[in-house]
Amino acid sequence: MKNPNYDIIVFGATSFVGKIICQYLCEHAKNESFTWALAGRSKEKLTTLQAELGEAGAHLPxxxxDANDSAGLIAMCNQTKVILTTVGPYDLYGEPVVKACVETGTDYCDLTGEAHWIKKMLDKYESQAQTSGSRIVHCTGFDSIPSDLGVFHLQQAAKAAFGEHCPNVKLRIKNMRGSASGGTIATALNIAKLVRTDPAVKKVLVNPYALCPENHGFKTRQQKDGIYYDDTFNAWYGPFFMAGINTRIVHRSNALSQHAYGTDFKYNEGVLTGRGWKAKAKARSIHWGLMSFYLGASLGPIRALMQKFFLPKPGEGPSPKAQLKGFYDFRFVGTTDTQQQIITKVYGDRDPGYGSTAQIIGQAALCMAQDVKPTVKGGFWTPATLMGKALIERLNQHTGVSFEVLSTETQKEEKS
Ligand SMILES: NC(=O)c1ccc[n+]([C@@H]2O[C@H](COP(=O)([O-])OP(=O)(O)OC[C@H]3O[C@@H](n4cnc5c(N)ncnc54)[C@H](OP(=O)(O)O)[C@@H]3O)[C@@H](O)[C@H]2O)c1
Known part of the structure; x- marks a missing residue:
């Protein structure tokens, strides 16, 4: 019988994002009592991080x-309720950690955005997790919590206001400032390489329902990436670079919650660029920019040049000043079968991938350790289906991430 010493172990504590998560948990420890420890492959880096954390980190174990040491991973999992891991790209280093959690019945959350890898983990470990009681939750950072909880929050508000859910929901990014770290870039480059070399990966990435259980029964065609005009905001929009993973997590949430958003649920995400021809050109440049990045990164020599000259290396990322200046402002628009419309807002302070992600995954790990009842069954959950309201409350109360209803009337214009 497991008798964990800790609520949370942060594995990969010394990664670029791991350090920011540890700083956040040190800050948050003033508001909530929990036990935690730092884990990583290098004693030296862990000691340096502990010194950087100051007094708040001085007594942390x-x-x-190492992620390649299965006995070490099992011993680590046996000491904690939840493993929060940043050891990525997950497709390269993540599987042994999932395996150890599933074998020991340990809860798990991560920052992957790699749909093909999640699919692989589902196929290999889902039934074992259901037996061992391990609750596995992928995508508990900027991808995909604002989207997954944003849709969950909108659907709850729609049911309260209109007595019905919204079979049509769209997310529009009104404004956002942030940049990528070396780890995120390494992940994107690995995906681009695999799309070219592994047809099975491509098959997963083009299927909007790739992460839904086999018997999901969804047949609705989802909107393809491109440039479109949005008649709620009277503005052009282009593709959002995280939509590939976010939309798949949202559809999985719908499937796992007995189609709470409907069997013909439609969902898409886009970045608003404004009105007029300049805005249309900007939307087009977002689309072409993304396509060029993935095309270039899929070609070995170009990928090597990008890595050497343009892109941040593992361990590097936005400066503390840039992280503080970052933010995102998301608008969700839901329409019911009776044409009632609801508009909600999810706002996050700090850089989306780092300052905000640290707050989000820190609170998700705490929610799993403190709020999710031990009787909740094991398996591969989504943030919304495992933590839903409890995590929204935590984020509203303890972080710069907020969820708010802007309007619940049948109206087209934007409220704020
Ligand atoms: N979802 C989101 O919103 C979001 C946001 C940010 C990052 N991410 C993802 O999070 C991951 C980390 O990003 P990052 O920029 O922080 O990356 P990073 O700085 O390159 O860190 C990678 C981490 O993996 C550790 N590691 C590698 N091999 C290991 C092994 N064999 N055993 C133990 N640890 C090992 C490294 O250890 P050392 O410290 O000892 O080198 C390091 O801590 C990436 O997959 C990235 O895509 C997601």
Whole structure:
């Protein structure tokens, strides 16, 4: 019988994002009592991080564990309720951690945005997690919590206001400032390479329902990436670079919640660029920019040049000043079968992928350790289906991420 010493172990504590998560948990420890430890493969890096964390980190236990050491991973999992891992790209280093959690019945959350890897983990470990009681939740950072909880929040508000759910929901990014770290870039480059070399990966990435259980029964065609005009905001929009993973997590949430958003649920995400021909050109440049990045990154020599000269390396990322200046402002628009419309807002302070992600995954791990009842069954959940309201409350109360209803009337213009 497991008798964990800790609520959370942060594995990959010394990664670029791991350090920011540890800083956030040190800050948050003033508001909530929990036990936690830092883990990583390098004793030296862990000791340096502990010193950087100052007094708040001085008494935190340090665990030296390598992701290739299965016995070490099992020993680590046996000491904690939840493993929060940043050891990525997950497709390269993540599987042994999932395996150890599933074998030991340990809860797990991560920052992957790699749909093909999640599919692989589902196929290999889902039934074992259901048996061992391990609750596995992928995508508990900027991808895909604002989208997944944003849709969940909108659907709850629609049911309260209109007595019905919204079979049509769209997310429009009104404004956002942020940049990528070396780890995120390494992940994107690995995906681009695999799309060219592995047809099975491509098959997963083009299927909007790839992460839904086999018997999901969804047949509705989803909107393809491109440039479109949005008649709620009277503005052009282009593709959002995280939509590929976010939309798949949202559809999985719908499937796992007995189609709470409807069997013909439609969902898409886009970045608003404004009105007029300049805005249309900007939307087009977002689309072409993304296509060029993935095309270039899929070609070995170009990928090597991009890595060498243009892109951040593993361990590098936006400066603390840039992280503080970052933010995102999301608008969700839902329409019911009776044409009632609801508009909601999800706002996050700080850089989306780092400052905001640290707050989000920190609170998700705490929610799993403190709020999710031990009787909730094991398996591969989504943030919305496992934590829903409890995590929204935590984020509203303890972080710069907020969820708000802007309007619940049948109206087209934007409220704020
Ligand atoms: N979802 C989101 O919103 C979001 C946001 C940010 C990042 N991410 C993802 O999070 C991951 C980390 O990003 P990052 O920029 O922080 O990356 P990073 O700085 O390159 O860190 C990678 C981490 O993996 C560790 N690692 C590699 N191999 C290991 C092994 N064999 N055993 C133990 N640890 C090992 C590294 O250890 P050392 O410290 O010892 O080198 C490092 O801590 C990436 O997959 C990225 O895509 C997602």
């Amino acid at each position: 340090l665990l030296v564990v």
